[in-house]
Amino acid sequence: MDQNEFSLSTDTxxxxxxxxxxxNITLPASSQQxxxxxxNHNLGYAPQYNLDANITGSGTxxxxxxxxxxxxDAGILSGSAATLTFPTVRHWATNNAIxxxxxxxxxxxxxxxxxxxxxYLDYKQ
Amino acid sequence: xxxxxxxxxxxxPIDKVLQxxxxxxxxxxxxxxxxxxxxxxxxxxxxxxxxxxxxxxxRYVWSIDGTNWQSPSSHLWYSFTVSHPSGSSPMxxxxxxxxxxxxTSSVHFRTLNGSHGAVxxxxxxxxxxxxxxxxxxxxxxxxxRD
Numbered sequence: 001m002d003q004n005e006f007s008l009s010t011d012t013x014x015x016x017x018x019x020x021x022x023x024n025i026t027l028p029a030s031s032q033q034x035x036x037x038x039x040n041h042n043l044g045y046a047p048q049y050n051l052d053a054n055i056t057g058s059g060t061x062x063x064x065x066x067x068x069x070x071x072x073d074a075g076i077l078s079g080s081a082a083t084l085t086f087p088t089v090r091h092w093a094t095n096n097a098i099x100x101x102x103x104x105x106x107x108x109x110x111x112x113x114x115x116x117x118x119x120y121l122d123y124k125q
Numbered sequence: 126x127x128x129x130x131x132x133x134x135x136x137x138p139i140d141k142v143l144q145x146x147x148x149x150x151x152x153x154x155x156x157x158x159x160x161x162x163x164x165x166x167x168x169x170x171x172x173x174x175x176x177x178x179x180x181x182x183x184r185y186v187w188s189i190d191g192t193n194w195q196s197p198s199s200h201l202w203y204s205f206t207v208s209h210p211s212g213s214s215p216m217x218x219x220x221x222x223x224x225x226x227x228x229t230s231s232v233h234f235r236t237l238n239g240s241h242g243a244v245x246x247x248x249x250x251x252x253x254x255x256x257x258x259x260x261x262x263x264x265x266x267x268x269x270r271d
Binding site: 017059069074075118121 | 137200224233
């Protein structure tokens, strides 16, 4: 074990945490979109944060809830629009909350998915 | 500046990094076996052991040229020309993107490569193009949730 792993020095910048937690969202119905308030942080500014989600229900937490697939951002060369198979996730911070928008591209409706977050302090823009 | 911004003591939890690593994934971008009609990418996956014993959170950066390191959510776009019987037109697509997930035993990597040369569409609507292989490098760190 490297002893430096135990050191904490003021020469280094650290990301101080505000809060961390997990919330469960219910996927929207097939082909529908829902915007969720993941957590109210009430910092008064948009903070840095980290978010991941077990968005497919397989037990793997994907950074940002994004699971790439062949048709991610696909364009149409001919024929009709592409059909995705995983939910599409977008997320963002406001002065008071972390928000998340989920589009259910699957043919099945509903299902609970855990979303985890960590919010950091002091990184005001 | 708020003086509290400089405050640091042991009451503040910080990220504790438990595992770091780098993986290299070659994605040839060959989508020829896939259904025609779309500008699509190829997915090539890989994984590494998660030795932390917990489902950590992850940070990572990735690169396809070894010089410019992208943020996790970057989708690198490029443009190409589509030639068809009635003329030609420009089109955009993703040449690279990376997703990383954590399970109890593994770190999962998914790379997307939609890189290719100019596209030619014949009178039957079939598209042809030459894929461009990309080598993805991903540097990651797992940090504890608690």
